[in-house]
Amino acid sequence: MDDLYREQIIDHYKNPRMRGTLEPHDYSYSDDNPVCGDHLRIDLRVDETGRITEAAFDGEGCAISQASADLLVESVVGKTLEEVKQLSKDDVLELLGIELGPVRLKCALLSLKVLKAGVYGLEELEEELV
Amino acid sequence: MDDLYREQIIDHYKNPRMRGTLEPHDYSYSDDNPVCGDHLRIDLRVDETGRITEAAFDGEGCAISQASADLLVESVVGKTLEEVKQLSKDDVLELLGIELGPVRLKCALLSLKVLKAGVYGLEELEEELV
Amino acid sequence: MKPTTTVLDVARIRESFPILQREVSPGVPLVYLDSAATSQRPVQVMQAIDEFYRKHNANIHRGVHRLAEEATEAYEAARGRIADFIGAASPREIVFVRNTTEAINLVARTWGEVNLGAGDVVLLTEMEHHSNLVPWQMLAAKLGFRLEFVPVDEQGLLDMDAYKELLGHGPKLVGFTHMSNVTGTINPAAEMTAMAHAAGAVVLVDGAQSVPHMPVDVQQIDADFLAFSGHKMLGPTGVGALYGRQELLEAMPPFLGGGDMIKRVSLEGFSTNEVPYKFEAGTPAIAEAVGLGAAVDFLSEIGMAAVHAHEQVMIAYALERLEEVPGLRVFGPAPELKGAVASFTFPGAHPHDIAQILDSVGVAVRAGHHCAMPLHQKFNIPATTRASFYIYNRIDEVDRLIEGLYKVREYFG
Amino acid sequence: MKPTTTVLDVARIRESFPILQREVSPGVPLVYLDSAATSQRPVQVMQAIDEFYRKHNANIHRGVHRLAEEATEAYEAARGRIADFIGAASPREIVFVRNTTEAINLVARTWGEVNLGAGDVVLLTEMEHHSNLVPWQMLAAKLGFRLEFVPVDEQGLLDMDAYKELLGHGPKLVGFTHMSNVTGTINPAAEMTAMAHAAGAVVLVDGAQSVPHMPVDVQQIDADFLAFSGHKMLGPTGVGALYGRQELLEAMPPFLGGGDMIKRVSLEGFSTNEVPYKFEAGTPAIAEAVGLGAAVDFLSEIGMAAVHAHEQVMIAYALERLEEVPGLRVFGPAPELKGAVASFTFPGAHPHDIAQILDSVGVAVRAGHHCAMPLHQKFNIPATTRASFYIYNRIDEVDRLIEGLYKVREYFG
Numbered sequence A, B: 001m002d003d004l005y006r007e008q009i010i011d012h013y014k015n016p017r018m019r020g021t022l023e024p025h026d027y028s029y030s031d032d033n034p035v036c037g038d039h040l041r042i043d044l045r046v047d048e049t050g051r052i053t054e055a056a057f058d059g060e061g062c063a064i065s066q067a068s069a070d071l072l073v074e075s076v077v078g079k080t081l082e083e084v085k086q087l088s089k090d091d092v093l094e095l096l097g098i099e100l101g102p103v104r105l106k107c108a109l110l111s112l113k114v115l116k117a118g119v120y121g122l123e124e125l126e127e128e129l130v
Numbered sequence C, D: 001m002k003p004t005t006t007v008l009d010v011a012r013i014r015e016s017f018p019i020l021q022r023e024v025s026p027g028v029p030l031v032y033l034d035s036a037a038t039s040q041r042p043v044q045v046m047q048a049i050d051e052f053y054r055k056h057n058a059n060i061h062r063g064v065h066r067l068a069e070e071a072t073e074a075y076e077a078a079r080g081r082i083a084d085f086i087g088a089a090s091p092r093e094i095v096f097v098r099n100t101t102e103a104i105n106l107v108a109r110t111w112g113e114v115n116l117g118a119g120d121v122v123l124l125t126e127m128e129h130h131s132n133l134v135p136w137q138m139l140a141a142k143l144g145f146r147l148e149f150v151p152v153d154e155q156g157l158l159d160m161d162a163y164k165e166l167l168g169h170g171p172k173l174v175g176f177t178h179m180s181n182v183t184g185t186i187n188p189a190a191e192m193t194a195m196a197h198a199a200g201a202v203v204l205v206d207g208a209q210s211v212p213h214m215p216v217d218v219q220q221i222d223a224d225f226l227a228f229s230g231h232k233m234l235g236p237t238g239v240g241a242l243y244g245r246q247e248l249l250e251a252m253p254p255f256l257g258g259g260d261m262i263k264r265v266s267l268e269g270f271s272t273n274e275v276p277y278k279f280e281a282g283t284p285a286i287a288e289a290v291g292l293g294a295a296v297d298f299l300s301e302i303g304m305a306a307v308h309a310h311e312q313v314m315i316a317y318a319l320e321r322l323e324e325v326p327g328l329r330v331f332g333p334a335p336e337l338k339g340a341v342a343s344f345t346f347p348g349a350h351p352h353d354i355a356q357i358l359d360s361v362g363v364a365v366r367a368g369h370h371c372a373m374p375l376h377q378k379f380n381i382p383a384t385t386r387a388s389f390y391i392y393n394r395i396d397e398v399d400r401l402i403e404g405l406y407k408v409r410e411y412f413g
């Protein structure tokens, strides 16, 4: 448990750096985790070269999903959309630095799912994430 | 097994006394045993006092169902309809003189079911037979 | 005040549940407080299944060989025991299904399909499990009838005045849960069916939480339909039952088509079998039905009144202790109005995180909407954490739960 | 000629099936020749169920505690193994159901409900089990489409010229059994799906008899849907699977409504979950799915090609010996065109009586219409007696069957 709720996660959960909304934005997507009713929205602004200049998330959910959103959104600023498309489950888990069972994995990956869905469209990413 | 296929049953199966149809008749009913696709029809003629004067059965089925039909139909000639309504599962088993598992019991009781349905109407007897 | 004992010999009961000896991680014994989701199974149930497979396994109904007869007898005997357990007039009133969900869908797709239409009303409550809501939503979308809902107050009780008023709209069917799986609220079933019948409605009772935890007699509560799941009452997964009054079952069209539910089939059409077989298409969950029969025996031996009395002691103590935890908010009415289910929220901590931290100290609870999103919407919360108790829970397991909650405070307080 | 051995080490396999040690009555050992109705279960399957209940039992998907995670993993791992077993592209293409019957009803009530209407044609065959007939009759009565049937010849083979012609009527769906449970006929599935696809039809294959007895690869036969039952392939009762191509499953409306199949619910409506969960409403047969996973492991270890080879030897010898019995008439094609199923009639003896006499010498066979009344009507007989074989049957058990049939002759000859 100390692993699961290590300080960094509690900190990102209690004091998120990236919480907010961007209006207007270039990309935006929101989705739920049906398992717990968590909800997440991610907004992105992108420059002419396809590089993310600003990013924000909003929503509510557990420490894992919120900290993962905060860490992930923070990490994509400065990346290109193409680079975002390459992000994998392992990248998110590395950001979190913890191991997760199958149910909590969904919490952790909700942010990646929402981010990629915003960038590409939902159909394509479902495959990829499982 | 020797119990189940004792001579009397094989005899009534191979040489039924009561096989046939009565046209015209006063009562007639036919039904199936869905378990095996057996089919049975019983016809009765009744006098003014409600006494059965003639009876016949027709159909196809296993030795148990056919012998039971033959024995039962034979036994009701001379009985009143009221007496037929009193007939029970045990009366049929006594006529057959054997013990039966639940599936074969249905074969044995098809004749009673058809007989009573003819006399009374199907709804009432379903209850009684189980 | 901490009760020192309850009406049940819990230590002895626990001997039948090997999983309760388990450690969740080295040195951390399991405290299983998730029986509202699914109960554990006693060895008696596992043995009944095992013995069936080792000695009597065969397909049923259509076989004349020894094993087929034994299997048929075992399956039908289980039906009879379940009928007795809930006070049904005849085993024919028991249809084996997979679970409560299938039971309710069966009623919707058969009784509902021929009895409901545009302009009709089906009256449910705001505390229904999705199982007693979504099937009616699906059917309403198709047939054009209207759904209405008895409101739930902040205590988690039905508004009985509103119920009376809504009955005035002449619903054709009233469906309600006997016991809420979120608040534990026990609804006054006999009173509610009497009122519904007086208004001319057919009544479906969702017994998923009541049948496992208290005496339920279909004739006493006068339900037309009662749905419940084996896996919540010590039985195996994969089997449940629908009770239906015989004349209703007889008038209903069949549910699924296939083997066993027919009498005669040709390429042109078919005729249906007698009840309850009309509703059991294909090879049923035979070993599971036998297992459920063994579960019913196990519960009957303890006695459902004793089960309920034990749980009353458990929940009263649990609520008392939960109230001590600063900030914790428990949903639902006073202990004497509910079953042994406590759902709560804790400020600053998501229900999932609470459950996770409790898990780390061995306490298994559930977090989420518990398949009752509308009730959570009503309470204006996305999710709760839920602890639920059964015959094998000890008083001191409540203390373990409370200790875990203090740990949650350390992290999230 | 009596083969002395087959490709399988049957003696070793039998060690896993305790029921095969049973005596039907004192001194009369069981000869189980009724596997087409339901197979026996190896101890490995019983142990998988038992172990699940003893160590990991919990409800799935919605739980974060340890047991719930373990149970979810076990359930989903079973789905994965079943997907691999039949060559599915992804575990998402496997929907857990109760049995083949439910799987086919699911397709009818979801895919059928939105894709079929007045003027449409659904093409089945005359050899279908009621499970692949009655659901379509029920739906046709409601939606007004037409059923057509590929005729069966006296040998029990489909008339492939007629099939080609009937495809010309432009059926929207073609449904056929991969292996007949009466004649044992193995239909040329790959060829039939290719022809059906060329005609623009979606294809449903009833794999109830093929998946347990021979290698079946959904991609090789190119089925859109494949239905099968756990209990016929060494798995527990109460669980089966529907394979569906992912894009078809995704486009289909949900089947039953309730927990787990939803994403969001309010009093006003709901949105559906992803496949395959969209089709799994309520608590599924969790332990049974785990048991089916163990059954698939057991079969995979033997190898389905070896299973089929063993059964080829068995049926060839059985047909040879059955032909010796004067008057006996066996239905179905030559052994190389069929599975290990022999249905027969005997002049003067009703199939039930034959089965009963065989039972008295310990030989368990089935008698009746085997849920294929139309095929029996076609053959102009009300019923047959059926012997069917599996991996645990020995060559000399055929001899026991034949001895029993000579006893039938004594009584009824």
Ligand SMILES: Cc1ncc(COP(=O)(O)O)c(C=O)c1O
Binding pocket: C259, C281, C282, C283, D036, D037, D099, D100, D101, D102, D129, D131, D132, D177, D179, D180, D181, D206, D208, D209, D229, D371
């Ligand atoms: C060809 C075929 N289809 C369907 C079924 C139905 O299987 P279940 O009863 O498991 O639904 C059977 C089994 O009897 C079968 O042999």
Ligand SMILES: Cc1ncc(COP(=O)(O)O)c(C=O)c1O
Binding pocket: C036, C037, C099, C100, C101, C102, C129, C131, C132, C177, C179, C180, C181, C206, C208, C209, C229, C371, D259, D281, D282, D283, D284
């Ligand atoms: C009140 C209530 N109804 C219905 C259900 C659904 O039961 P199942 O998942 O066994 O169909 C549950 C269980 O979660 C419940 O608590």
